[in-house]
Amino acid sequence: xEHSRKTLVLxxxxxxxxxxxxxxVGTEHTIxxxxxxxxxxxxxxxxxxxxxxxxxxxxGNAAFFGIGALAFHFLAWSWGFPLYLALPLxxxxxxxxxxxxxIPAFRxxxxxxxxxxxxxxxxxxxxxxxxxxxxxxxxxxxxxxxSLFSRYYLALFLVVLTQVCAFFMVRxxxxxxxxxxxxDDEAAETSGVNLFRYKYMxxxxxxxxxxxxxxxxxYYQISILPTSLFGPQWTFEPLVAASVGGAxxxxxxxxxxxxxxxxxxxxxxxxxKTYLIIFGAIFVFVVLFFPAGLxxxxxxxxxxxxxxxxx
Amino acid sequence: xxxxxxxxxxxxxxYGLTSIGLSLVFGVMRHLNIAHGSLLMIGGxxxxxxxxxxxxxxxxxxxxxxxILFALGVALYKGxxxxxxxxxxxxxxxxxxxxxxxxxxxxxNLAILFWTSDVRAVTPAYTxxxxxxxxxxxxxxxxxxxxxxALLVIFSLHLILTKTFFGKAVRATAQDRDAGxxxxxxxxxxxxTFFALSASLAGIAGVVAAVNYSVHPTVGFEWLLKAIIIxxxxxxxxxxxxxxxxxxxxxxxxxxxxxxxPAYREVVGLVLFLLVLVYRAK
Numbered sequence: 257x258e259h260s261r262k263t264l265v266l267x268x269x270x271x272x273x274x275x276x277x278x279x280x281v282g283t284e285h286t287i288x289x290x291x292x293x294x295x296x297x298x299x300x301x302x303x304x305x306x307x308x309x310x311x312x313x314x315x316g317n318a319a320f321f322g323i324g325a326l327a328f329h330f331l332a333w334s335w336g337f338p339l340y341l342a343l344p345l346x347x348x349x350x351x352x353x354x355x356x357x358x359i360p361a362f363r364x365x366x367x368x369x370x371x372x373x374x375x376x377x378x379x380x381x382x383x384x385x386x387x388x389x390x391x392x393x394x395x396x397x398x399x400x401x402x403s404l405f406s407r408y409y410l411a412l413f414l415v416v417l418t419q420v421c422a423f424f425m426v427r428x429x430x431x432x433x434x435x436x437x438x439x440d441d442e443a444a445e446t447s448g449v450n451l452f453r454y455k456y457m458x459x460x461x462x463x464x465x466x467x468x469x470x471x472x473x474x475y476y477q478i479s480i481l482p483t484s485l486f487g488p489q490w491t492f493e494p495l496v497a498a499s500v501g502g503a504x505x506x507x508x509x510x511x512x513x514x515x516x517x518x519x520x521x522x523x524x525x526x527x528x529k530t531y532l533i534i535f536g537a538i539f540v541f542v543v544l545f546f547p548a549g550l551x552x553x554x555x556x557x558x559x560x561x562x563x564x565x566x567x
Numbered sequence: 568x569x570x571x572x573x574x575x576x577x578x579x580x581x582y583g584l585t586s587i588g589l590s591l592v593f594g595v596m597r598h599l600n601i602a603h604g605s606l607l608m609i610g611g612x613x614x615x616x617x618x619x620x621x622x623x624x625x626x627x628x629x630x631x632x633x634x635i636l637f638a639l640g641v642a643l644y645k646g647x648x649x650x651x652x653x654x655x656x657x658x659x660x661x662x663x664x665x666x667x668x669x670x671x672x673x674x675x676n677l678a679i680l681f682w683t684s685d686v687r688a689v690t691p692a693y694t695x696x697x698x699x700x701x702x703x704x705x706x707x708x709x710x711x712x713x714x715x716x717a718l719l720v721i722f723s724l725h726l727i728l729t730k731t732f733f734g735k736a737v738r739a740t741a742q743d744r745d746a747g748x749x750x751x752x753x754x755x756x757x758x759x760t761f762f763a764l765s766a767s768l769a770g771i772a773g774v775v776a777a778v779n780y781s782v783h784p785t786v787g788f789e790w791l792l793k794a795i796i797i798x799x800x801x802x803x804x805x806x807x808x809x810x811x812x813x814x815x816x817x818x819x820x821x822x823x824x825x826x827x828x829p830a831y832r833e834v835v836g837l838v839l840f841l842l843v844l845v846y847r848a849k
Binding site: 311313315356357360361363364366367368370371372374375376378379382383386387441488492495496499529530532533535536537539540543544545547 | 593599601647650651657660661662664665666668669670671672673676677679680788789791792795796798799829830831833834836837840841844845847
């Protein structure tokens, strides 16, 4: 009890710091950096609920992100929907797309879901590239009214929403069922867990938030190249962030995303694009030898300290 | 229409080559190596450099490609994939996909670093030359070579898997790894060789890709997509169905381009993929 209260106070403090950050010390560069961080956190947590908690590895969350971003662009900028409608609708469009591949794939065992999502994202990337080959821009009147602050606070709101929803999702009966089917699907099914329902629920959750992140990205960017929205980096970076931080934990994706953005910023100046290779290497290393991620490393450090103080 | 069928068969033979290594490793070892497409890309680049630096005909550079990719396969299995072999099956598939995904990222970005992201193609003198069979039906020379190569690969694989001790060991361990081990099969060595063989097969497909299409560092992911669609269409671990599914996909794409234009070519593959998933689920 006391432990969770400490976490709550600490989280509130972090959110407070983030609230005053842009009006105090934030420069244009650092605000942009934090917005990118927020987008990665939302995507990483979305992937984490599906893969880390429910055990359904998706290799195509870029498809949900991309369709959310594309839907937002047309809803908000082409057809004039207000923000509070366009954003949820873009997330819903991602859920509809996810159902297309999820419903048949979840009825089968094995890797069909992973390769299905991978194929979905690649097909969309190529097809969208054929249909919309050019960069699209937000309308001119919107460019004139563009404010980084409104983007920042929307992103912050969505990140907090993501974390709060993930917290309640994981603690709920559905969250318990998801972990049960991840750890042993046969045992879970024997105990009365409807496998298909909870796999699908995790997918709906994940695609909804990925689509939301897409909508946010589309709102934040002045110009987007439609085909690049579906690029594998939109799957890979959140997946790395969640795995390196610690998949199957609530804080892992946040820690991983901060780590990712810091490494990116650090190496982008000296090594250019080479940081991507470093990410890949770290990621492969973590999957093979350190599957619990950075969060386990921190816990290990803390345990070590506690033992020392007892001595 | 006859022209569509001919191109469908040529494309399908290439798709079969792309998929065969992925499918065999998944069937036997339960590793789903997402980096298969990147190995294909490396094969294509080896053929490209062999052609441009030493003027070696791409089809003659295949033995070099096989040796290089075999060595790379050995290194990847020894360094990475063998650590997954002790995991239970479901986790092994999941983690091999994740490792493969990370590996794709590393290999593709290294390729961009060394070779830039320019699109390159191997263009020997016979590129583009065709044999006019009859009015409205032309067969490209390269296409004949691709189909011949595919047939050669099918028969050599069939011979290796049915006639040699290694092939029997592979089939035995695919059925039951522990029983194979008890019967005196060195499972680890068998897996190592088999994984490296699959990398070589990816390399062969890469040479064909470089001749018939083009290569650039991120092309592997696109060809991986085809390999995966075929994997689902054909089921795992069998040689014949892989090529049959490849030809079916090639023809379906050819016919669809005929009707809807090239923008929706990839969608046809996805729709086929979804139909198979729905059909299998029942």
